[in-house]
Amino acid sequence: MAGGSSHGFWSQERIVLALAVALFAVAAIFLPGFRDIGNLISIVHSVSVLGLLAVGMAIVIIGRGIDLSAVAIMAMSAAWYLQLLNDGWSEWQALGAAGAGVLVIGLVNGFLVAYAEVPAIFATLATGSFVFGFVRSRLITQDAVPVPPGNWLEQLGGFQPLGIPPEVFIFGGACFVAYLFLRFTKWGRYVYYMGDNLLAARNMGIPVRPMNLLRYVISAFIALAAGLLTASSLHSMNTRIVNSTLLYDIILVVVIGGIGLSGGKGGMRNVIVGAVLIGIMQNAMTIIDIPNLYQNLIKATILLIAIVIDSLVNPRDEQTAQQGDI
Amino acid sequence: MGRPFFILLPHGTRMTLRERLQAWRYNYIPDHVIGEILSKRWADNAIPFLALVTVIAVFGTAIPGFFNPFSLLESTRQLGEFAIVVMGLTVVMLAGGIDLSVGSMFALSAFSSVAAFFIFHQPVGVAFLAALATGGLFGAVNGYLIGYMRLRAFLTTLVTLVIGRAIYDILVVNYGSVIQTSTASSDLWDFIGDGDIHGISVPVATAMVIAIIFHIALTRSRPGWHILAVGGSRRSAHNSGIRVRRTVFMSYVVSGLCAGLAGFLIACRLSGAGPGTGLNQEILAITAAVVGGNSLGGGRGSIAKAIMGAIIVLVMNNGLIRLGYGTGTNQMVLGIMLAAAVILDIRWLKNRHKVLNEVYVTPVYHRLGETLSAEPDSGSPYALNNRIANTEYIGLGELEGPEDVVLDRDDNLYCGTRHGEIVRFFAPDYKRSEVFAHTGGFPLGLAIDADGNIISCIGAMGLYSISPKGEVKQLSAETDRSYTSIVDDARLRDPNDLDIAPDGKIYFTDSTTRYDAHDWVIDSIENRATGRLLVYDPATGKTRTLLENYRYTNGVCMAHDGKSVFFAESWACRVHRYWLEGPKAGTAECVITDMPGYPDNINRASDGSYWMAWLGMRTPSFDLALRNPGFRKRMTRRLPQDEWLFPNINTGGVVKFNERGEIIETLGDMTGLSHPMVTSMREHKGYLYVGGILNNRIGRLKLDTSDNSWTGPNSYWGEKP
Missing domain, CATH: 1.10.3470 (ABC transporter involved in vitamin B12 uptake, BtuC)
Structure with a gap:
């Protein structure tokens, strides 16, 4: 069986979409309050930050990589930004500092992967740990940093055209821009080539090392944006989120949407489908009052099943798999 | 066991201070350890x-x-x-x-x-x-x-x-x-x-x-x-x-x-x-x-x-x-x-x-003594001639790398090849051949024991025995481990040549502990004395180290009386004799020094003397390089291997010497077409068979003055019962 072609119509993305529709229908019929327009908006709202992070993760994974530092960058960059504001820095200075910090971490990730040739999972595991530890111990003073009163983040949370929260627009906008990038720009196409066969891409003259840097920098900046959105809706940034299962949820969205972990496949449609399914599932589980602990168990089990299916649909290619590619 | 590690200087030569400092620096600072x-x-x-x-x-x-x-x-x-x-x-x-x-x-x-x-x-x-x-x-x-x-x-x-x-x-x-x-x-x-x-x-x-x-x-x-x-x-x-x-x-x-x-x-x-x-x-x-x-x-x-x-x-x-x-x-x-x-x-x-x-090759200082000329017509006993330029070729183009050749009682000819085979050429005309045995390594020295088994030193593998039916059996792959060596010197890295004593013990050389068999030329650049003479005892199945610290021990030959064994030290251009019996038992003495060529295998001759192969000739440039270890070190680090200065192996020869180490005659090939590098020769019924590790043929030369019935197996083990 080679790839999805033998599966005909039922690619993983379509299965997930059908599942989402079915789940939606069942929930709409049996769960009280599910059909409320407010609830539907809150479903999309609840996954928009997750979806935004998944956009960055998808760009990295399509080019055959992974970014395990995404949640640490998201939480710590936003927390540091808020801390700087609370310390009396001006808006632009603080934003500039946070942006520069995020740029550096993205470059370090890319450098470790592209130039030092460290497997992405270890490079980003190490930088994630470092970013959390460094910012928590050196740059901020407490676990949760509040948004200073009157800040634009506070106002952003209140800005709701048509009753739809701004995160939804930003998630949608990010998906659209990423779609344009991946489909219609040269560098976007390179991402697919590199994910398909890194060695072949390198041999045909694609600058694979700078392109790796670019992907991790994009992922880092998306993480910063997601952090600022979280802060605006919660009016603070709690750094304990790094220890939560958010990172696995991001991978869950990407993988369940049908983007193969071996790279070279998938696009923004998969991210949206994956995010919507997770949103419906989480919402339904919350309505029927499943405790958070059990939700984690259920989501992790689904992720495991998704990975098993992924490995059956996209079997590892022993020819292009590299030694130490684990 | 072992010799002190000092600089041998021939009489009458003087060293400048600079040379003396180089010698101390490179011979006493053990940077090969790194x-x-x-x-x-x-x-x-x-x-x-x-x-x-x-x-x-x-x-x-x-x-x-x-x-x-x-x-x-x-x-x-x-x-x-x-x-x-x-x-x-x-x-x-x-x-x-x-x-x-x-x-x-x-x-x-x-x-x-x-x-x-x-x-x-x-x-x-x-x-x-x-x-x-x-x-x-x-x-x-x-x-x-x-x-x-x-x-x-x-x-x-x-x-x-x-x-x-x-x-x-x-x-x-x-x-x-x-x-x-x-x-x-x-x-x-x-x-x-x-x-x-x-x-x-x-x-x-x-x-x-x-x-x-x-x-x-x-x-x-x-x-x-x-x-x-x-x-x-x-x-x-x-x-x-x-x-x-x-x-x-x-x-x-x-x-x-x-x-x-x-x-x-x-x-x-x-x-x-x-x-x-x-x-x-x-x-x-x-x-x-x-x-x-x-x-x-x-x-x-x-x-x-x-x-x-x-x-x-x-x-x-x-x-x-x-x-x-x-x-x-x-x-x-x-x-x-x-x-x-x-x-x-x-x-x-x-x-x-x-x-x-970068760091493994660490040359040492070594000064070879002045030698007699090997120029044709120079009048020295080493003077080369053209006598092995016109041999009959055996297996031309079929063979690759017959390092050693040996003949059995039925006059069949055996040699090893680079492909790991021992090939047998059938008497009397040696046109027909077959793969006699497949060893898996590069067979170097060969000898035939009392029962007709071929014993071979197989490069990088060890000492092996091949029965008359062609069954390959390992005899030994290791010797004692010395406590001071960092590299594993128990393993036989470059077993090279052997000979068998009347009591069945097998004396053989392991040329270097620093390099594998195929890197023998790099050992010549380094010139460090790590070669050994070993003995395998078939009664116990164990191998012991007899002598160590020679510069590439090579050919081995049992003296005609079976009381001593000759062995060649290639990079020092010397031949030594190790006494098995008599007052000097267990000690070695130098028999021939300062030859103009690098000695390889040694075998018995019919008249009670010995044949010795020269794998190459000394050159003034390489002799000088040996006195400049710093130069050789820079050379190995900065130049690709193709451009290194190596010993000359484009001309070799065959030398005959007697029990006292006196040179009787020298045969050479000045054309360089038939036998440029000679690693082995074997006398059999009035003919001399010549092999070379980089050659694609065996040469057969009619000897004028020899005994036409003399064979190696008879010389070692007596007439066929």
Whole structure:
């Protein structure tokens, strides 16, 4: 069986979409309050930050990589930004500092992967740990940093055209821009080539090392944006989120949407489908009052099943798999 | 045994101060040791070991009472548990995988034994088995998914980590209070948790036992070798018949069992299960394994490295907490350590052979004495001529690399080839040939023993015997290990030529301990005296070293009376005689010095003298290079090998000498067309058969003055019965 072609119509993305529709229908019929327009908006709202992070993760994974530092960058960059504001820095200075910090971490990730040739999972595991530890111990003073009163983040949370929260627009906008990038720009196409066969891409003259840097920098900046959105809706940034299962949820969205972990496949449609399914599932589980602990168990089990299916649909290619590619 | 390592200077020559300084610098500073250490597997342990010493020194001085025995006893309890987990993870990493779920397995196993003991009031043994079963089962799930279903190890164990954690949290929330109010107690349980055996806590003692078992299993047992083979190269392991999937599966089960054992130990120590048990242990354990020097991607690593890594990480982690650094510092330092260790590992793995190439060749100073000329018509006994330029060719174009030739009682001719075969040419015209035996290595020296077996020194393999039916049998592949050598000098690296004494003992040479057989030319550039004369005793099957520290020992020939053995020292252009009997038994003396050629094999001649091959001729330029080791060192580092200055092997020859070492005659090929490099010659019934290791033929030359019935086998073993 080679790839999805033998599966005909039922690619993983379509299965997930059908599942989402079915789940939606069942929930709409049996769960009280599910059909409320407010609830539907809150479903999309609840996954928009997750979806935004998944956009960055998808760009990295399509080019055959992974970014395990995404949640640490998201939480710590936003927390540091808020801390700087609370310390009396001006808006632009603080934003500039946070942006520069995020740029550096993205470059370090890319450098470790592209130039030092460290497997992405270890490079980003190490930088994630470092970013959390460094910012928590050196740059901020407490676990949760509040948004200073009157800040634009506070106002952003209140800005709701048509009753739809701004995160939804930003998630949608990010998906659209990423779609344009991946489909219609040269560098976007390179991402697919590199994910398909890194060695072949390198041999045909694609600058694979700078392109790796670019992907991790994009992922880092998306993480910063997601952090600022979280802060605006919660009016603070709690750094304990790094220890939560958010990172696995991001991978869950990407993988369940049908983007193969071996790279070279998938696009923004998969991210949206994956995010919507997770949103419906989480919402339904919350309505029927499943405790958070059990939700984690259920989501992790689904992720495991998704990975098993992924490995059956996209079997590892022993020819292009590299030694130490684990 | 052995000779003092001093500079032999011929009489009447003087050394300038500069030359003398060079000689001291290059002959007495043992910089070849660096290359030898780097070529050792244990050299990888140097950096982790330094890190270990540094970490212990820094935190030992910064923390008051760090080395206090009681404090050490308590602080090492956690170390024992952690080291067991890291060892399990190391087994998985050696097999080429990774196991992030160790923390969850650890926590769940701890909960299992706590539950068995406190909730179900079972004995300690059952609690122990419950922990092992939990860990083993969890590991088996990982192993099934990764080994048999071939999922990606990192993500799969990441997900099972989350699943395990979620189950554990649910269990703790639901049953935590039941455990806390339980009244179960047991002396054994308390002893495992708090007791000690002569000052060593139970977890540490357990970790030691596990370490010894794992070390032996990985280095000396079939399953251990399979794990390393699968990690080293999965495809090659599969092709050589190893059950790759089962091996991978088993490695995760081992990791699960280790986490289960560690979970049982912490359950005894804490007598409870809290939300923090095993949290974030995966990054601690991975950092420990990698910082210790175990390679990601498998195949390289050891239990010693796992333990060093466990100590480094735990001492640092707990040290930072005890010194009062705030939240996050630990994660920051761990992140830096993990990244640094992984980069170091990957760069080292990639560049190790380059570094080794740079530093391994370490030439020494050597001054050869003045020699008599080998110019034709120079009137010296060494004067070359054209007598072997016109030989009859045997096997022209069919052969590659007949280093040595030998003839049996039925006049058939045998020689080795570069392809690992021993080829037999049939008498009387030697037109017809067959592959007599396939040895698998490059057969060099040959000899025929009393029973008609061909004994051969096979390059890089050892001493082998080939029966008249063509069955190949290994006689010896190793000699005694000397205690001072860093490279493994027990292994026969370059067995070169042999001869057989009347009592059946086989005397043979191992030319160098520093290079493999095919790198013999690099040994000539280095010119270090590491060649040996060895003896194999068929009665005991053992090989002993008789003499060592010669510059490339080469040809060996038993004297006609069987009381001494001649051997050639190629790079010193000398022939020595080792006495087996008589007043000088067990000592060697130099018989011929300062020849103009590099001697190779030596064989008996019909008139009671000896034939000796010259593989090449000395040149003034290379003689001068030997006196300038610094020059040769720069040459090997800066130039590609094609452009190095090598000994001249475009002209060789055959020399005949008598018992007293006097030269009788010299044969040469000035055309360089038939026999430029001669490595062997054998006299048989009035003909001389000439072979060369880089030649594509054997030459046959009619000798005018010799006994037409003389044969080697008769000379050694008497007339056919």
